[in-house]
Amino acid sequence: MPTEYLPALMYAGLAGTALALIVATAQNQWSPRVLFLLALRLSIGWHFLFEGLHKLHSVNHGPSETVRVFSSEPYFKVAPGPLGEKMRQTFSDPGAVFADRVRPTKEITPAAFDALPVEQQAEACPASVAKKLGDVPLEKVVAAIKAEAAADKKAADAAEKKGLADAEAEIKQYKMAEKQAKGEKDAVTKKAAKAREAADKLAASADAEAPKRVVGAKAAYAAWVHGADRRDVTVKFITGAAPQSAPERLAHIDRLRNMLREEEAKLGADLGQGNGIESKRIAEIRSDIIAAEAALAKDADDYVADLRKALGDDSKDEPVKSLGKTMDGVTMWFLVGVGACLMGGLLTRLSCVLAAGFLVMTYLAHPPFPWYPLPPNTEGNPLFINKNVIEAVALLTIASFPTGRWLGLDALIGRVCCRARPDERPVA
Known part of the structure; x- marks a missing residue:
C-alpha cells in the first residue's frame, strides 16, 4: 500500500474505534x-x-x-536501577572484557615485569x-616481514636519491673540492647500502623471525596489561592524549566507583532529588564510569587488532549480534502485538498483564528513587511513582474486568468456547 494512504487509513481506524466505543x-x-x-x-x-x-x-x-x-542501549547506558546493569550487559559487558583481556594474569610490579625475558612476558x-595472536598464520607473518623489508629497501633507495x-646542490653552491664532494656522496651511498643490506637480511630471515614476532606481540600486550607499558588515551579535562597503562585505567574506574558510592550515600539520606546539583553530580560520575569502562574495553580490542595487523592479519572478527539487539527486535514486535490485542480486544487480560510486566521492567531499570538521578527527558519531579507505574496499575485494573467481551474479539471467542460467566456480563 502506498504510504500516502496510511494517514487516511489511520484516521479511518480511529473513527471506527470511536464509533465502536459509543455502540458498546x-x-x-x-x-x-x-x-x-x-x-x-x-x-x-x-x-x-x-x-x-514507530x-x-x-x-x-x-x-x-x-x-x-x-535502540534501547542509550536508555540503559545510564540506567541506575536494579535492572540497569543487567540490561547494559546484554549489549556489552565491560566487566567480562576486563576479566578476559585486561586484568593482569600475575601479581608483579611493572619494573619486575619489564626485567623478565620476552618469552616469560609473552607467557603472561x-x-x-x-590465542588470537597465536592463531595468525605464520605465512601471513612471513609475508608481512618481507613486505616490511621491501618497504625499508624502497625507503633506502628514495633516501639515497x-x-x-642534496649533495650535488651543496657541491654547486659551495664549490666543494673534488675529494670533499666525493666523500659527501660516498657517505650517502654507504648509508643507503647499509639500509638495503639490513632489509635483505630481514627478508632472508623472515621464516625464523616470524615466530619471534608473534612472541613479541604477546609480550607487548602483556606489558600494557601489567603496567610496564603505556598507550595514549584521551582523559577528561586534559588536552591531548595521556599515556596510561591498563592497571592505571582500572584504578581510575575504581576511584570513580568509590566516588559514586559516597555521593549516593549522601543523597540517599534525603527525600526528593536533592537540590539538583547533587543529582547532576551523581549522573555525571555514573556517565564517567560507563564511558571509561566502554573506552577501556574498546581500546583493549583495538590494541589486539593493531597487533594482529602488524603481524600481517587484516581480517576482522565477525560482529556478534548482542542479546540487547535481539531484545530490541523482540520489544518492537511485542509493543505492536500487545497494542493490537488491546485495540482489538483479543486475549485482553493476558495482554494487560504482559504490558504491565513490561512497564515494571522499564521502571526497575530507571526508577525515580530519591538516591537516583532522574531519567533523561523526565517531566516534573516524580518520587517513587512515575508514568510507568500509573500505566501499569491502569492495565492491571483493566485486566480485572472483561473489557474484551464488552468490545473486542474476546466476545466472539467466548461465544464459541464457553458461556459467559456472571461476572463477565456487562453491568451498568
Missing part, C-alpha cells in the same frame, strides 16, 4: 464504567501500537533528520589474546 457503551446502558474502562484500554493500546510501529519504521527506513533508529599475556641530489 450504548449496548451496556450507557454505563460510565464501561465507557471509561474501554476508553482507557483503547488509549493504552493505541499508545503501545503506535510506539511499536520503532519498526525507524529501523526499516534508517535514520533521518527527525528520526533516530531505535591473557589467554584469549594470546634525495641525499645525492
Whole structure:
C-alpha cells in the first residue's frame, strides 16, 4: 500500500474505534464504567501500537533528520536501577572484557615485569589474546616481514636519491673540492647500502623471525596489561592524549566507583532529588564510569587488532549480534502485538498483564528513587511513582474486568468456547 494512504487509513481506524466505543457503551446502558474502562484500554493500546510501529519504521527506513533508529542501549547506558546493569550487559559487558583481556594474569610490579625475558612476558599475556595472536598464520607473518623489508629497501633507495641530489646542490653552491664532494656522496651511498643490506637480511630471515614476532606481540600486550607499558588515551579535562597503562585505567574506574558510592550515600539520606546539583553530580560520575569502562574495553580490542595487523592479519572478527539487539527486535514486535490485542480486544487480560510486566521492567531499570538521578527527558519531579507505574496499575485494573467481551474479539471467542460467566456480563 502506498504510504500516502496510511494517514487516511489511520484516521479511518480511529473513527471506527470511536464509533465502536459509543455502540458498546450504548449496548451496556450507557454505563460510565464501561465507557471509561474501554476508553482507557483503547488509549493504552493505541499508545503501545503506535510506539511499536514507530520503532519498526525507524529501523526499516534508517535514520533521518527527525528520526533516530531505535535502540534501547542509550536508555540503559545510564540506567541506575536494579535492572540497569543487567540490561547494559546484554549489549556489552565491560566487566567480562576486563576479566578476559585486561586484568593482569600475575601479581608483579611493572619494573619486575619489564626485567623478565620476552618469552616469560609473552607467557603472561591473557589467554584469549594470546590465542588470537597465536592463531595468525605464520605465512601471513612471513609475508608481512618481507613486505616490511621491501618497504625499508624502497625507503633506502628514495633516501639515497634525495641525499645525492642534496649533495650535488651543496657541491654547486659551495664549490666543494673534488675529494670533499666525493666523500659527501660516498657517505650517502654507504648509508643507503647499509639500509638495503639490513632489509635483505630481514627478508632472508623472515621464516625464523616470524615466530619471534608473534612472541613479541604477546609480550607487548602483556606489558600494557601489567603496567610496564603505556598507550595514549584521551582523559577528561586534559588536552591531548595521556599515556596510561591498563592497571592505571582500572584504578581510575575504581576511584570513580568509590566516588559514586559516597555521593549516593549522601543523597540517599534525603527525600526528593536533592537540590539538583547533587543529582547532576551523581549522573555525571555514573556517565564517567560507563564511558571509561566502554573506552577501556574498546581500546583493549583495538590494541589486539593493531597487533594482529602488524603481524600481517587484516581480517576482522565477525560482529556478534548482542542479546540487547535481539531484545530490541523482540520489544518492537511485542509493543505492536500487545497494542493490537488491546485495540482489538483479543486475549485482553493476558495482554494487560504482559504490558504491565513490561512497564515494571522499564521502571526497575530507571526508577525515580530519591538516591537516583532522574531519567533523561523526565517531566516534573516524580518520587517513587512515575508514568510507568500509573500505566501499569491502569492495565492491571483493566485486566480485572472483561473489557474484551464488552468490545473486542474476546466476545466472539467466548461465544464459541464457553458461556459467559456472571461476572463477565456487562453491568451498568
